[in-house]
Amino acid sequence: MTRNFASILGTGRYLPAQILTNADLEKRVDTNDEWIVSHTGIRERRISAADEHSSDMGAAAAKAALAKAGIAPTELDAIITATLTPDYPWPATSCIIQQKIGAPQALAFDLSAACSGFVYALSVAEGLIATGTCKHVLVVGAEKLTSIMDWTDRNTCVLFGDGAGAAVLGPANGRRVLRSFHLGADGSMVPKLLQPAGGTVMPASAESVEQRQHFLKMDGKAVFKFAVRIMGEAARQAVEKAGLTNADIQLFIPHQANIRIIEAAAKFMGLSMDQVFVNVDRYGNTSAASVAIAMDEAEEQGRLKAGDKTVLVAFGAGLTWASCVIEW
Numbered sequence: 132m133t134r135n136f137a138s139i140l141g142t143g144r145y146l147p148a149q150i151l152t153n154a155d156l157e158k159r160v161d162t163n164d165e166w167i168v169s170h171t172g173i174r175e176r177r178i179s180a181a182d183e184h185s186s187d188m189g190a191a192a193a194k195a196a197l198a199k200a201g202i203a204p205t206e207l208d209a210i211i212t213a214t215l216t217p218d219y220p221w222p223a224t225s226c227i228i229q230q231k232i233g234a235p236q237a238l239a240f241d242l243s244a245a246c247s248g249f250v251y252a253l254s255v256a257e258g259l260i261a262t263g264t265c266k267h268v269l270v271v272g273a274e275k276l277t278s279i280m281d282w283t284d285r286n287t288c289v290l291f292g293d294g295a296g297a298a299v300l301g302p303a304n305g306r307r308v309l310r311s312f313h314l315g316a317d318g319s320m321v322p323k324l325l326q327p328a329g330g331t332v333m334p335a336s337a338e339s340v341e342q343r344q345h346f347l348k349m350d351g352k353a354v355f356k357f358a359v360r361i362m363g364e365a366a367r368q369a370v371e372k373a374g375l376t377n378a379d380i381q382l383f384i385p386h387q388a389n390i391r392i393i394e395a396a397a398k399f400m401g402l403s404m405d406q407v408f409v410n411v412d413r414y415g416n417t418s419a420a421s422v423a424i425a426m427d428e429a430e431e432q433g434r435l436k437a438g439d440k441t442v443l444v445a446f447g448a449g450l451t452w453a454s455c456v457i458e459w
Contacts, residue, residue, distance in 0.1 A: 136261035137268075137300045139307040139457065140202060142427040143195025144296045145188045146414065147179040153289070160285040167289050168412075172390025176292025176415035179275050186218045188295035189273030190231035192423070196269070197232070200299040204234040207299075208265035211256055212241045213248025213419035215448065216275045220329070228271060237269070245324075246386050246447030247314075248272060248419035249296065250455050253443075254312045256300045271297045272419035279326055281346035290388070291347075292415035296423020306437065310456040311372035313365055320357060320450035323350040354450070358392045361452045363399025366444040369454035370400075377401050379440050384429060386445035387411035387421045396444065408434060418447065435459045 152175045153164035167173055179188065189212055197204060212225040225239035244251040249272035256268035273295035280288045300309075327333055328344035339345060362385060370377060377400050385393050390411055397407045408429045417424060422443050429435050437459060444454040 134257070134261070134310060135303050135308060137257040137309050138303045139309070140299045140301045141196045141198070141200025142296070142298045142423070142430060143192045143197070143199060144294070144424045144427040145191035145195065146294045146424070147177040147183060147188070149178040149180065150175050151178045156289055159282055160288060162285045162289055171290060172411050173289065173415045174412045177294055178277050179293040184218045185214050185216050185273040185275045185295070186224050186227035186231060188275070188293065189224065189228045189271040189297065192273065192295040192297035193228060193232050193269055193271055196297040196299045202267055202299050202301070204232045205236065207234045207237040207267050207269050209256070209259055209268045210234065210237050210239040210271065211252045211268065212271040212273060213244065213252045214241060214273050215243060215245050215248070215418055216278055217241060224273065225271070244447060244451045244453065245449055246388065246416070246418045246421060247445045247449070247451040247453040248447065249423045250312070250443055250445050250453035251314060251451070253298065253300070253309065253455055254314060254453070257309050260300060260302060266301060268300045269297060270300060271295065272421070272423040274418040274420045276418055279345065279347050281343055284346070286351055287347055287349055290416050292417050294414060294417040294420045294424055296420045296427055298423060298426070306459070308458045310458050311369050313368035313372060313454045314452070315365065316449045316451045318449065320353070323353045323357070323450065324348070324448040355389065355392065357450055358388065358446045359395045361446050362386070362392060362396035362444055365446070365452045365454040366396065366400055366442050369442060369444070369456045373456040375440060375456065380442055381406065381439040382429060382434055382441045383407045384422060384425050384441060384443050387414065387425060388416045421445065
């Protein structure tokens, strides 16, 4: 049964000014533009400044979303930030964003589901609205992934970039209605994508730093194989839960990790690439910010029209997956 509890009132995004191209990376590691483009579809990515953190980017995206929604920060009841690169291990980056946008009355907490985090957070926000706990909820996806990149590892450093996206949710108003969700995880895949050090398993030490264990580590082949299978299947589940078929979908907005994964998911759904929103070439993988940035850009470009059925889908470390159908 489809839901009719919450609508997206406004979206926003923020991308750092600095652009790191594949040509720039050729000077850092043993790689080249042809290999990166053919294997990932990425041509460039954004790099935040040294003094520009996840909360700064998240707050900027939040302000843009609030302006489009016509909602004042003081009208927010909750702030949920999806991130795997928080300003601090604790407290929550949401609390810092709350202060930066001027929303002292809003409850605030972070959600950790890696690249699936924004869609997970949309589901939680919808639940807060459906139960009457909150009226207006700000959902932010913000990442400074370059802060955990090993710039000597050519298999990972070419993939990721920084940025933030946001959405303001409120009671369903007949537009941009969240129709269904499908969420999942497979904990057996934890070792395939993680940041080994910094938690209780491997607290920070001189040895952990020397061994470069505070950087992102990934089994690329295993993650790719998993993503190709799960992205299309997760999208299908959300479409079915919304009482729709793939033929009803006007626009597909997938996590921007790799063009080959995106193409495989579109093929599974029976969609043409004209029905798929792609910006991985310009931003790379921005993790929890990815789908949020893409959704905001898609609307700005006129790709989302009233009544359109849109699917958001993502996968991430955990390994997690999440999908959502929105009737725009």
